[in-house]
Amino acid sequence: MTTHDSRAAGDPGRPGHASGAAGSDPAAPVAAAIGVSKSFGATRALIDVGLSVAPGEAHALVGRNGAGKSTLVSLLTGLARPDHGRILFGGEPAPQPSDRAGWQARAACVYQKSTIIPTLSVAENLFLNRQSEGARRISWKALRARASALLAEYDIDVDPAAAAATLAVDQRQVLEIARALSFGARFIILDEPTAQLDGANIASLFDRLRRLQQSGVAFLFISHHLSEVYEVCQTVTVYRDARHILTAPVSGLDKDELIEAMTGEDRSARAQFAVDRYQPPTAPGAPALHVSGLTVPGAFADFGVTVGVGEIVGLAGAGGSGAVTVGETVAGLHRPAAGTVEVSGRRVPTGSVPHALRAGLGFVPEDRHAQGVIPLRPIAENITLTATDRLGRHGFFTTESLRRAGSALMERLDVKAEGPDQPVSALSGGNQQKVVMGRALASEPKALVLIRPTAGVDVKSKESLLGTVRQAAEAGCGALLVSDELDDLRIAHRVLVMFKGAVVAEFPGGWGDAELIAAVEGLGEPPAQQEKRTDDE
Amino acid sequence: GRSGSKSGSGGKIGIDFPRSDSDFWNSYAKYVNQDVKDQKLDALTPTNSNNKTDVLVSNVATLTGQGAKAVVMAPQDTGAIASTLEDLAGKKIPVISVDTRPDKGQVYMVVRADNRAYGEKACKFLGDKLNNTGTVVEFEGDLTSVNGRDRSEAFGDCMAKSYPGIKVLAEATEWKGDVAAAKLQDALTQGTVNGIYMQAGGVFLAPTVSLLQQKNLLVPPTDPKHIFIVSNDGIPAEFAAIKAGQIDATVSQPADLYAKYGLYYAQQALAGKTFTPGPTDHGSTIIQLPNGLEDQLPAPLVTADNVGDPALWGNQVGK
């Protein structure tokens, strides 16, 4: 959500031949779903939907969290079978479910859920199940060579022999993309490939997509960043609540119409985040969060910030900048070598989440799957996890009070689910993220540390999530918002920018995208011809 | 005497087998079922406690629940059964304990060959053959089983007392053949072994013999390299081995008599007969225990000389 925005204006980035190809194209679509339905137990994930991707077309699939996008992906890649309807590739019926090779030959995919195997090396992950031809012996040397070549091509500077477990979230994401693209398939599916990426990575990804497209490869591109849709796609299909709403050429559809189609609501109903300056509370008092001299060797040094009551401070940083580790350290996940953390005047012992929590600090961790949710437990349990002591006296509480508190929070964050008893694992990515946010707010914190709180969240939910942050702030809660997504940062009263473990710049409200991005990427002044362009997602 | 060929006057006999995965106890079970059939005894279907005390306890509960008025059991853990025996005594149900002597709790009669006697017999045989020199490997059973312990103690004491010249390597084996084989092999690598006392032929015989075969140590007694082997149980395989000169002796633990007199005393108990210490009509002696009586059946030492004796139970089975 950074550089490419500014680039988009100057570069239409759409090869003529494929534009508007949807439907009208004589050649059989590389991939098509016809009248497909899919249910999980009581949940109807897809109801009689269709989709058709023409050769060489970049086709966007958008919709709110839980609309059924990923489910369609799992049908198109043969991981699940539709209850009704047919899947076609180039007009031919799809291969048998058991014929994995057949599916792979027809569609390569970057799944929303990580398919990196942490216990295996990077090289092996890249060439999983194709380490060697047929039953031939694997040459690890050759494999590593192939891997480093691929890695170099994607500017991923990691040792191919390293275990994938040692990679950072964003590196894993790039790895997935590199793998998917390296199959040489004519049809490639990308399910929210950019959710975990920072600007530079996204930009280079799009570059690559365009090149591939020139060579006639077709894409199904899923993202919650609509500007990305406009940037790389020709056709867009919108799903809402498991149904197909519309398919139209991107050119003929402006962002408002698109969002209307996704939300089913009139555009005017959407809240706008006015840029506003921070007014300190009239009554003097301790700041919500005061951090000073915080240092984690190897990550960042001497970090300090003061977040006033009701203030939202953005902390922007690219991959490896240390920003996230700052957030995690403040929240008590790492024990810093030096530094202090105070929550509304009270000194918090560092390196202990429970203490931070009790001091009144809410926390949204970076990695939803690893640190966010407990997949097999009910939503109600997950979302109230930090506040079980509030559910009843002396730590005792009834299942009823649990469900009630859970439902209330689900309401507040508008989590789309069957009910508070549904296991989180059954939720769509975005809704899981909302549960994590709810968990942070459940303890009615005085200060919040949010790390990429809207990763993989749809336009509307993003607004409601950020809205909740705003509300929390207005209710007198200070927030440290770690993110490199401009939309997130936009609600901040001011933004600190970290680079290589140090704060390099601070922007008051009303900053321009370009300058911020430049700072984030460690460049002094923004290049001349980058004109501002507010991203109105 | 064979008094009760018609079932004794008072009700059913409940029988529990201690385990079903050893030759000895299977023979015992065969004999029991045989006798029950031949004598048309009024017995419930025997239960099997798989060498687990609490299974035995629940089995006894079930048997009495089904109306057993006398119980024949072989508690492998002689202490753990105590409270069960007390309960049965409370219910006036006489208990015949086969092969083991419960440490505590009333028993009507213990039917067993003295396990200490096994140990001593083996000790004397080896001691004399080796005339008080050399190394003997002893495959102990499991220290947590009273029979194993009795045999070990008796053997150990006897060796220490009568044959101080003999070095005893006592090896714990948990009644496991492969463990025994391993231990023996270790012993062999540590120097010459002149004698072996194995506390259960069923388990240790084959591993020992096949290991010695492999090491070409199965040589006739005349050869100085000969290893004198005393086994215990008296199963057919051991007799075969004795005939083949692979081992030298075994103590025949009388499975047939165990079965026969276990049932016999059960009937007598039901018939209300009582016994007193002293010699019996079947060449054994009854001794007084703090918690009951014990009929100490003879356990002959079988060697090449008497291995043919048809009276030995091992020569009966499989016929």
Add this chain to the structure above:
Amino acid sequence: MSEVTTMSDAAELLPANHPESPARRRPGTRWLREFSLLPAMALLILIGFIESPDFLTGDNFLAMLQQSTELSVLVLAEALILIGGRMDLSLESTVTLAPVIALWLVLPTSGNRFNGLGFGAAWMAIPICLLVGAAVGAVNGFLILKMNLNGFVVTLGMLTMLHGLVIVIDGGQTVFTLPPSFAYLGHHDWLGLPASVWVCGLLFAIGIAALGWFRHGRALYAIGGNPAAARAAGIRVERTIWIVLIIGSMLAAFAGLLYAGRLGSASASQGTGKIFEVFAATVIGGVSMNGGRGSLFGALTGVLTLRLIENVLTFGHVSAQDIEFFNGVVILVALIVSRYTSGAAQD
């Protein structure tokens, strides 16, 4: 234009299908997972009833209950540990070690076949027994959590070591001189039910309440389900696990005490092989080996099922030779039945 209508149509149709049914059905399936063994149990009882008139009697069921107490206490312990995402094999040895050490310390230095150290009064036997249990749990916790050793092998090593320790102490012989306090639970009835049954029931009641309505209990599910997430949510993962390991071992010690009381003796052989039964009961009862799922009630039904199977087989007069085979068969059948009544794949 036409799109617009499409959209609005869709808008009409959609909210309808979501909330209703599921919200109702969810607890249903949960319910099933917890009670999925009941049909199998009913089936067994029916069979037993057909087999013999003596089966469906108060006496028989009382006997079954009483004979299940120790196993249930052990299962309670293992279930707690498994729900927390760990496992403990050494429980089996703790069962025998704790009472034996207690007796060893307490029994007079002379007069019995097994002589103790005459240390402390007889009434101290039970507290000591529980303390030993706590100590074992603490050691396990230390090795697993502080030294980051593999829990399976650690407890496996402890299993061997502790069982060995018992033999070192009592030379493998059975200790059958028990202080009255030991014998009590095994021998007294309260309101017609054996005391041990009451206590065992009480323990389960507490456990079920704690895991159902007490936050620290709930935390256990979170920890078992995803430790990292639990930690990020401010739960003291390590401490909780440690406490659970200690509680587990104390329960094992208590089970040992019940054994000693019921069998009127303590010996090294008492627990051997138990751990398999414990796991079988726990997992059949629907507790996941991967942590975070399952209920104590389910675990309890697991124990009773195993006991029922044994009992039915004995009443069925299955010959001593075939009983183990059928035991295995019936376990598998029970498993299949519960699988299809719960409808969910097992984990």
Add this chain to the structure above:
Amino acid sequence: MSEVTTMSDAAELLPANHPESPARRRPGTRWLREFSLLPAMALLILIGFIESPDFLTGDNFLAMLQQSTELSVLVLAEALILIGGRMDLSLESTVTLAPVIALWLVLPTSGNRFNGLGFGAAWMAIPICLLVGAAVGAVNGFLILKMNLNGFVVTLGMLTMLHGLVIVIDGGQTVFTLPPSFAYLGHHDWLGLPASVWVCGLLFAIGIAALGWFRHGRALYAIGGNPAAARAAGIRVERTIWIVLIIGSMLAAFAGLLYAGRLGSASASQGTGKIFEVFAATVIGGVSMNGGRGSLFGALTGVLTLRLIENVLTFGHVSAQDIEFFNGVVILVALIVSRYTSGAAQD
């Protein structure tokens, strides 16, 4: 234009600091994980050497190797299954079931104490034995993969059932009469090494090669590490697991054959309790119970370590009463040593 530079610059700037530390260290730790037991083994050998001159002799080590063959074959089987993310407890029973059934079918209908069905020629004993193994594995696979039953309990049930089946067949007696083909491996040497040792070594060589250098072998790691991802990568997860379960059981059957050969007999009690040793060896050897990690070589060192411990204790003339205790202690010590030489927390 300049954006391009912008991006590339950025690209250069950012990831720079990420990989360093872990990336370099990893292969090192990987290496260590695989060999982490060697120091502990060295230590044991040293102790043995001090204990007795007979310890560090070809004979003794040959003996140890020979005595480890069956266990190592079992460990090979379990390691494969664990790496694939499953577990199989029934191996223990397969060890005894397979040879007994083979003998039962092959032995003549009369003449011995244990009479077979005289079905087929003597040479068929081994093939049948392996077939039985395959059958068991297939059944496990069916119950676990097709009926979605819990693997732990299924194999636990099978453990009981199959052991019971042996007793049903042979009445619990020991079968002493073996066809020559059985006895062969246990009794012949090739180039001075027992045939069984050669075969066992060969099996490990094959296994290590398959898992190290062949796609289908590697697939096992992928499956164990993350089945969903493996499936997405086009690996036939279910089929592979099923095959591995079958191979595992066949190996177990083969181990049973080696036992029968070496001990000159087959009996129901032969395998009992083995499965614990098997797991201990495998996991001490660094194979993760959670699947996807560990190596066959490591597992092999696990076996040898256990064997070394026993051997050292025997040579140390530890009294029968104390040996189990020390066994446990030494296992824990070995565990701690390997933990600190590998530097990595165990899982």
